[in-house]
Amino acid sequence: MKMRSVGIIGTGKYVPERVLTNADLEKMVDTNDEWIVSRTGIRERHIAAPEQATSDLAYEAAVRALKSAGMTADQLELIIVATITPDTSFPSTACILQDKLGAKRAAAFDLSAACSGFVYSMATANGFIKTGMYKNALVIGVDTLSRITDYTDRNTCVLFGDGAGAVIVGEVPEGRGFLSFDLGAEGAGGELLKLAAGGSRLPASEETVKAKQHYIYMNGREVFKFAVRVMGSATEEVLRKAGKTKEDIDLFVPHQANIRIIQSAMQRLNLPEEKCVINVDKYANTSAASIPLALVEAAEDGRIKEGDTVLLVGFGGGLTWGASVLVW
Numbered sequence: 001m002k003m004r005s006v007g008i009i010g011t012g013k014y015v016p017e018r019v020l021t022n023a024d025l026e027k028m029v030d031t032n033d034e035w036i037v038s039r040t041g042i043r044e045r046h047i048a049a050p051e052q053a054t055s056d057l058a059y060e061a062a063v064r065a066l067k068s069a070g071m072t073a074d075q076l077e078l079i080i081v082a083t084i085t086p087d088t089s090f091p092s093t094a095c096i097l098q099d100k101l102g103a104k105r106a107a108a109f110d111l112s113a114a115c116s117g118f119v120y121s122m123a124t125a126n127g128f129i130k131t132g133m134y135k136n137a138l139v140i141g142v143d144t145l146s147r148i149t150d151y152t153d154r155n156t157c158v159l160f161g162d163g164a165g166a167v168i169v170g171e172v173p174e175g176r177g178f179l180s181f182d183l184g185a186e187g188a189g190g191e192l193l194k195l196a197a198g199g200s201r202l203p204a205s206e207e208t209v210k211a212k213q214h215y216i217y218m219n220g221r222e223v224f225k226f227a228v229r230v231m232g233s234a235t236e237e238v239l240r241k242a243g244k245t246k247e248d249i250d251l252f253v254p255h256q257a258n259i260r261i262i263q264s265a266m267q268r269l270n271l272p273e274e275k276c277v278i279n280v281d282k283y284a285n286t287s288a289a290s291i292p293l294a295l296v297e298a299a300e301d302g303r304i305k306e307g308d309t310v311l312l313v314g315f316g317g318g319l320t321w322g323a324s325v326l327v328w
């Protein structure tokens with residue numbers, strides 16, 4: 001049986017209006033622009049307004065993606081929201097979004113794979129569409145990390161921002177679309193990057209609030225090492241599965257956590273930085289939104305042209321990683 005080709009048929013992105021600069025952070029914690037730029041490459045990040053929750057950011061990106069695909073919400077058959085900062089534990093952010101969009105026919109669920117969530121979600125949508133269960137899917141990477149960031153902790157608060165990136169996944173002409181995926185997890189490293197409380201292990205209590213266990217905890221150095229390692233190995237594996245070489249790739253879209261991680265990975269792979277999308281300076285690490293924000297921005301800027309071969313690669317909490325090769 002011939003498998004249908006599945007790919008991206010619409011894109012949209014959204015970042016909240018408010019910009020938090022390194023200079024602003026200098027007034028909040030003992031840090032400075034020089035440290036942040038030289039250690040991370042980050043200059044500013046966008047922060048959601050108090051009344052904005054994750055589904056609101058997702059909605060803005062989704063509306064744009066639908067428009068770019070020339071579709072209406074009632075045509076959607078599936079909605080997958082990749083996030084670790086859902087509006088509520090339940091209902092899922094995907095269900096809240098389904099209602100906001102009026103996507104009455106769509107099945108909807110959230111997917112939790114932290115910064116790898118967008119690639120995991122595209123792989124999931126790809127599977128559903130390839131098998132013929134659904135014709136299309138709205139896939140969104142979205143996070144409001146500012147809600148789980150401790151703005152008195154300089155080790156983490158300089159690193160994160162809020163945003164949303166959305167794509168419509170559907171059938172594409174033969175030879176286009178997704179060529180391969182490589183997803184993976186190393187659950188043993190879960191303790192290196194986590195939000196400890198608020199789940200069934202440690203329900204919210206006065207003590208958990210006092211102990212600041214509702215904020216992101218991260219062992220930055222260990223995550224850094226993991227990131228560089230899996231960015232290299234996942235890239236090699238996903239290329240092998242696609243039957244491509246590094247030289248075939250027109251554009252790399254890596255997870256935007258830290259410019260040094262991206263540079264180390266590119267050096268390790270012996271690839272020039274010009275082939276790489278970098279926007280960590282403007283948005284910081286937006287978790288699940290990071291890869292779609294970079295991908296959509298590159299597409300909107302005309303940096304990705306029809307027929308280009310693009311490689312996406314990310315890593316994050318779990319620990320997890322996800323990579324994909326696709327023809328635009």
Ligand code: UT7
Binds near residue numbers: 039156219227316
């Ligand atoms: O999406 C996946 C999630 N996360 C990541 O990808 C992050 C991966 N890790 C990283 O990006 C880096 O490890 C960081 C940016 C988090 C930290 O960079 P580093 O080069 O590993 O620095 P470090 O943690 O080794 O800290 C170096 C020094 C420390 O001071 P001492 O102990 O050497 O005196 C920190 O206290 O820098 C200090 N420091 C800061 N100084 C000024 C840490 N944060 C700051 C800050 N401003 N914001």
